[in-house]
Amino acid sequence: MTIQTGPVSVDAMIEDLRTLVKVESPSRDVEALTASAKAVAGVIENRLGGQAVLIEIEAGPHVHWSAGGTPKVLILGHHDTVFPLGTLERRPFRVADGHVTGPGVFDMLGGLVQAIHGLAGLDDHSGIEILVTSDEENGSRSSRALIEERALACGAVLVCEGSADGGALKTGRKGTGGFEVTIKGVASHAGLEPEAGVNALIEAAHQVLDIAALGRPDIGTTVTPTVASAGTADNVVPAQATILVDVRVGTADEKERIEAAFAALTPHLEGAKISVRGGIGRPPMPESASAELFAMAKQLLPDLSSEAVGGGSDGNFTAALGVPTLDGLGAVGGGAHADHEYLVIDAMAERANLVAGLVRALQKR
Template sequence: MLEDLRTLVEIESPSRDLDALAASAEAVATVIENRLGGQAVLIVNEGGTHVHWAAGGEPRLLVLGHHDTVFPLGTLARRPFAVADGHVTGPGVFDMLGGLVQAVHGLAVLGDLSGVEILVTADEEVGSFSSRALIEERARTCGAVLVFEGAADGGALKTARKGCGAFQVSIAGRASHAGLEPEAGVNALVEAAHQVLDIAALSRPELGTTVTPTVASAGTLENVVPAEATVVVDVRVESGAEKERVEAAFAALAPHADGARITVEGSIGRPPMPESAAAELFALAQQLMPGIGAAAVGGGSDGNFTAALGVPTLDGLGAVGGGAHADHEYVVIDAMAERAGLAAGLVKAIKDAPRA
């Protein structure tokens, strides 16, 4: 597993870098073919190169993951793949190349893989806009989904996720000389400040809803009334009702200043993943690994899409470790074989169960 993980980590795969993603997809396909046989199909579209492998037979189970990472090219030179003190480190080891390797090696110990499919996408970290339709199609066809994103704290499985999305609020004002005639302008920065307060007030922490302005920009020079400003907002919700409320509130944002204009783009693209979607599969996992924990988390994954379809979905089956998206990202080596064994047990149990 460490050999295969090194192979994947050392081919950097930042989201939106189509050439890098193509090379990474080839490496993922090779690892799958070397360990499981058969032929992986590369699916190229505007989001990158996705990898699909199917064992044949009636589809019963989709193993789901992604090979894109958040780290720019050149990160590997600064933070190379390394094994030390019981940890493996390097860009993408925890989110989520370690999980991919564990899934493949878990499947490799099973003699019969009929009905099993693997889908490894190239744009999960940036919203899965080019892969969502494919993910949903294969999930519906297979009827059960195992997601190999990194585990929650302590190795817990992820049985619920918040829905998440981003909005960009653009404010158009009117420029003027800040000293000679500031009153002739419409200050987009001041309008943005009002909007930030209105937007932040949409949060409902008691309902699990967070609405967080995260990036803002405005102005050109110190002596010019700003004509333009933008505010980017991160949104997380636990329910469909809150998704609808927040999206409607963004659509209804109105300017405070006469002459200012507001444009809103974005949505809550990943629907919430309810605990009910994972209940059946988590019960199987508990039988295979008594004492394993469950966690509801704020981050989204492609499991949000499959769970929203009503397809049984269990997430967080990947590497035990931490530091996703950070320089200290790591995987606990001693847990890798155990998690691969859990993957094998779950796949066998799902395949052997009577189909409803």
């Protein structure tokens, strides 16, 4: 059975999306995120009724809406974006050539709007919850416990992150994390007595090679040094260096191996000292967690495809708990975190109705 186009209005979705995008919401900006949370709550209440509660936390408010009744399904998303204030002036909201463009339209405000409008077309909202967090782009440190609590209570999670290439749903995700490696050396005059120092930059060079060698791309583990800094002046042996590292893993075993390897890093130069912060905060999302829900989605849209991706989302947390989780249900488009970010207008109604169809099926369980 294929999904039928429901009563959703694409024009109305675009206008609600315009409302959300025009309230810029960079992560860590509590004032901006407070305004954004209020805008999200307003769209939810306008389309679904009831009250959307702002959960005030240090990072900025999360938004939670519940229709009441026995919890059946959690619609999960976030309203923070990676773009600094002022991006909207340089890259305004635009509707042209079949696309919507602007900061956050694909990641992930478009997906939120589509889900809300899809739910609005249902006669029965019982058992539905919506949670829209404010810190996903920064690792979800303040929201993880709440996400996990509501996921366990509801028993199924639909994540409205943007789709994979070509509109594919995301049925697996790597675990993601980052490390900061700090090297302490000893400063000295680079011309008069370089031998009296311990060169933190040279030690950092050794460590970059050791760290990069930890990767196992053949099994999905990538370990990528991304940022390095050292030194204070061109005639001073640097006393400190810092390396930032992005890590992606496909399995829990690899998470343990990588974290142990970073903890065991040792200096090559006598007198150098190493300290490590960080870890793999998002566990891998196994494809088994999405199998049941993807099968349901295929009954609604037989041409749907799926993909396992390297990026993480809050679906990683819920899937790791064993809660059935389906990701990538949001906007069809691309360019997440980039200036060319876009949403495909022609896919909006179908995606809204897909979410509605999955919710309807989950309500009957």
